[in-house]
Amino acid sequence: MTIVEICVDDLEGTLEAERAGADRVEVCANLAEGGTTPSFGLIVRILELVTTVGVQIMIRPRGGDFVHSDSELSVMVADVCAIRDLAAQGQVPLGIVLGVLTDAGRVDIGAMRRLMAAAGDLPVTFHKAFDATSDLIAAHAELTELGVVRILTSGGAPTALEGANMLRRLVAKEPHGPVILAGGSVRTGNVANVVATSGVSEVHLRAQVISEHAVPRLVTDAGLVRFVIAALSAPQSTSNKPNGAPAASEWV
Numbered sequence: 001m002t003i004v005e006i007c008v009d010d011l012e013g014t015l016e017a018e019r020a021g022a023d024r025v026e027v028c029a030n031l032a033e034g035g036t037t038p039s040f041g042l043i044v045r046i047l048e049l050v051t052t053v054g055v056q057i058m059i060r061p062r063g064g065d066f067v068h069s070d071s072e073l074s075v076m077v078a079d080v081c082a083i084r085d086l087a088a089q090g091q092v093p094l095g096i097v098l099g100v101l102t103d104a105g106r107v108d109i110g111a112m113r114r115l116m117a118a119a120g121d122l123p124v125t126f127h128k129a130f131d132a133t134s135d136l137i138a139a140h141a142e143l144t145e146l147g148v149v150r151i152l153t154s155g156g157a158p159t160a161l162e163g164a165n166m167l168r169r170l171v172a173k174e175p176h177g178p179v180i181l182a183g184g185s186v187r188t189g190n191v192a193n194v195v196a197t198s199g200v201s202e203v204h205l206r207a208q209v210i211s212e213h214a215v216p217r218l219v220t221d222a223g224l225v226r227f228v229i230a231a232l233s234a235p236q237s238t239s240n241k242p243n244g245a246p247a248a249s250e251w252v
Helices: 011-020 040-049 070-087 109-119 128-132 136-146 164-171 191-198 222-233
Strands: 003-008 024-027 054-058 094-098 124-126 150-153 179-183 202-205 208-210 218-220
Touching: 003 011, 003 222, 011 024, 011 040, 011 218, 011 222, 024 040, 040 054, 040 070, 070 094, 070 109, 109 124, 109 136, 128 136, 128 150, 136 150, 136 164, 150 164, 164 179, 164 191, 179 191, 191 202, 191 222, 202 222, 218 222
Parallel strands: 003 024, 003 202, 024 054, 054 094, 094 124, 124 150, 150 179, 179 202
Antiparallel strands: 208 218
């Protein structure tokens, strides 16, 4: 069984993903910038209302690069502590998603240790900052030592499908390291192929369509989530979008 994680940016999108059968959601703000820390109010309301879907919270104070100053790191630590305090009240699995690099493109071990200490028992996923590191294998070893439970990655390539060979190398390390979560242009039409060629057990994507509001915007579509799940249940259909799948903009 392949775990499906949907990237969302609002309460309704989270509930749509849950109704459609997603296993997890990653909650972010500012998805156009790759995701930043969502509002505390959004986090609280999600945890009050969801009953089955696991929840991952992005901890990222701004868009842009992944090199964070001491002041930014202090904000990240405060956010992690606030979410950790909510974990005991929730009825679903809760985790955090973060990542800090050095100017040289390596995992910032000191910053990560501070964040991991603040997280306590909260499981930590290292986000796609991983793909910006100068040596993926070395970064994987460092994150394993730190106790990170999951890495979101496209294998260092522009898309998960292009990075399938590296993803497979990383998956081979899973018995003794983080779970590999494939993300990067994962679509209804290629998700089964991504899984088949890389060997990953988890996939991450945005499942959004353009809304019919007066001012159109992207919204999470339950139907698109269902098509992803259906595509993974029928791996022989690896080259075409399932019949009837809605046109969509999936950016992650």
